[in-house]
Amino acid sequence: DIQMTQSPSSLSAFVGDRVTITCRASQSIGSYLNWYQQKPGKAPKLLIYAASSLQSGVPSRFSGSGSGTDFTLTISSLQPEDFATYYCQQSYSTPMYTFGQGTKLEIK
Amino acid sequence: QVQLQESGPGLVKPSQTLSLTCTVSGDSISSGSYYWSWLRQPAGKALEWIGRIYTSGSTNYNPSLKSRVTISVDTSKNQFSLNLSSVTAADTAVYYCVGDEVRFNWFDPWGQGTLVTVSS
Secondary structure (H helix, E strand, O other): OOEEEEEEEEEEEEOOOOOEEEEEEEEOOOOOOOEEEEOOOOOHHEEEEOOEOOOOOOOOOOEEEEEEEEEEEOOOOOHHHHOOOEEEEEOOOOOOOOEEEEEEEEOO | OOOEEEOOEEEEEEOOOOOEEEEOOOOOOOOOEEEEEEEEOHHHHEEEEEEEEEOOOOEEEEOOOOOHHEEEEEOOOOEEEEEOOOOHHHHHHEEEEEEEEOOOOOEEOOOOEEEEOOOO
């Protein structure tokens, strides 16, 4: 299985900050990397697909980059509604999909 | 807009079979745009992919669960279902039904999730 490792596991930041979350794959996955946002008690929401494509309706302050084994999710200016847990997911070894362990973003 | 809704018992006894159904609305389950997947998430933990089915009935399962999982589809009701046998407390989780986009394999849309507790 392809292992996905996110860092950090948790992060505190202020509203307005620029934040970057990293996801590393245990082997090259090309651009087959998706990012999700999950708020407490809710289902995950797709933010970014194919490493850098913004899902329809997602604010442009979210962006994704990377290829191969190293990927980043960046929030350019944190808004109050962005405090949530973020997960990366590889879709390279379909259908054996795997997720990162999550990054919890909290208000400082 | 495609919407998914899980249904089924919230409490299952150890060694019994967990059974959930997902009802798809807003599109035909036979449209061919999605695989139909089940995922789960134990409290405070990461997401785990359980398996998926295509409109043809073709299935794929997570090898770690394969011996206990069956996913089926009922196109007449626009539903797909999950059966997980011989459950233990480790199967306690929120279970999601999800559309798995056929070209790029991202997960969207999602059902709201249903908590299944395994306890006697």
